[in-house]
Amino acid sequence: MTTKAGRILILMLSVILIFSGCSPSPNTDAGGKLNVVATTTMLADLSGIIGGEHVSVSGLMGPGIDPHLYQASAGDVQLLQKAAVVVYNGLHLEGKMGEIFGSLSGQGGTVVCIEEGLDTSKLLASEDDPAIFDPHIWFDVSLWKSAAATVAKGFAEADPNNKEDYEANLEQYIKELDELDAYIHQRAAEVPEAQRVLVTAHDAFNYFGNAYGFEVRGLQGISTDAEAGTADVSSLADFIVERQIKAIFIESSVPRKAIQALQAAVKAKNFDVTIGGELYSDSLGDEAAGTATYILTFKANIDTIVEALQ
Numbered sequence: 001m002t003t004k005a006g007r008i009l010i011l012m013l014s015v016i017l018i019f020s021g022c023s024p025s026p027n028t029d030a031g032g033k034l035n036v037v038a039t040t041t042m043l044a045d046l047s048g049i050i051g052g053e054h055v056s057v058s059g060l061m062g063p064g065i066d067p068h069l070y071q072a073s074a075g076d077v078q079l080l081q082k083a084a085v086v087v088y089n090g091l092h093l094e095g096k097m098g099e100i101f102g103s104l105s106g107q108g109g110t111v112v113c114i115e116e117g118l119d120t121s122k123l124l125a126s127e128d129d130p131a132i133f134d135p136h137i138w139f140d141v142s143l144w145k146s147a148a149a150t151v152a153k154g155f156a157e158a159d160p161n162n163k164e165d166y167e168a169n170l171e172q173y174i175k176e177l178d179e180l181d182a183y184i185h186q187r188a189a190e191v192p193e194a195q196r197v198l199v200t201a202h203d204a205f206n207y208f209g210n211a212y213g214f215e216v217r218g219l220q221g222i223s224t225d226a227e228a229g230t231a232d233v234s235s236l237a238d239f240i241v242e243r244q245i246k247a248i249f250i251e252s253s254v255p256r257k258a259i260q261a262l263q264a265a266v267k268a269k270n271f272d273v274t275i276g277g278e279l280y281s282d283s284l285g286d287e288a289a290g291t292a293t294y295i296l297t298f299k300a301n302i303d304t305i306v307e308a309l310q
């Protein structure tokens, strides 16, 4: 090939590239997908639903992992640094990862913090520390709808070519969340009002209680970072006896021994409380249990609660 012919070929190729329209977004991988890294299982699920075919999602925490205690590995930090979009909860949920998120902004990727899209007037204060908000916002479906909108906005910023698809996916998902919300209200109503008391391993269910009319008591605080003391166990046991509560619940991401100790303390006070089953608190379930998505996990939770308390 002569040099001249070579130049013409290059020129033709450039013209083809220019006229073929959308040059690939700098944020996409070789397959043209937006590379998204989400912290929790809830956020990985949400990112996949809003992003659809345009994203490839990696979740840092697997099912059953406790986000309050999760420490990012060196591999996680690399994944986060290379991501086009990072999605995290905030409100100190990822308590050991705060500094990493701070260092990511300014590195070129889009950082989506769910906390920033929430209406703070709808947030509950942490019981341990009234100066901070309770991070377990996914247990109020109306707050999870805000989270979905925040993710859609972040994806549209990172990948404007597919903005309309992200918005359409959001609209469709909001409908599914409205159906879920109606289902939870309808099931909750099956439990007599006096029995609507939820006792679990840690304070993850305050938004749930607030939205769906349950009184909530957690053995540990908002974070699982500190263990419950014997005084906490004893006073919660008194409460269970006094209110004649039929069942208490273990949580998938918290060791079950604390709730078993509570059950024993109740028995020592001559009252029997059953363990009503396992609730998913800070992590979704998995494929094998039929609870791999947020909607399936939440349905499993309300079904477990209603069956044990009614």
Ligand SMILES: [Zn+2]
Binding pocket: 068, 136, 202, 203, 204, 222, 223, 224, 281, 282
């Ligand atoms: Zn928690």
